[in-house]
Amino acid sequence: MRTSGSTFLRKKPRSSAKPSTQLHRKAKRFGVDVIVASKPDDYESWDVVVEATRIEPDPEGMNDFISVQLSASAKDEIVAWVR
Helix, strand or coil: CCECEEEEEECCCCCCCCCCHHHHHHHHHHCEEEEEECCCCCHHHEEEEECCCCECCCHHHHHHHHHHHCCHHHHHHHHHHHC
16 A cells, blocks of 8 residues: 545636745655646646655554554455455
8 A cells, every 4th residue: 555645726717827836845845746737526637746755654554553543344444445
């Protein structure tokens, strides 16, 4: 399982404004995507301007987190999802 985060910005129609360089720096610092789109429901209008840092979580750490933090029903949902 690879994890990452995203920041999604909706660009106003007829706007050529681009996200600020400060936003780009912060996104890179926190490892999240910055996606700009004129029509969020239309994938073709998406422009990924900063790509998230992808990480491969430690399997043992992930298992520990799941076993301690999630309810039995949430664990069952995860099991169903990965099968």
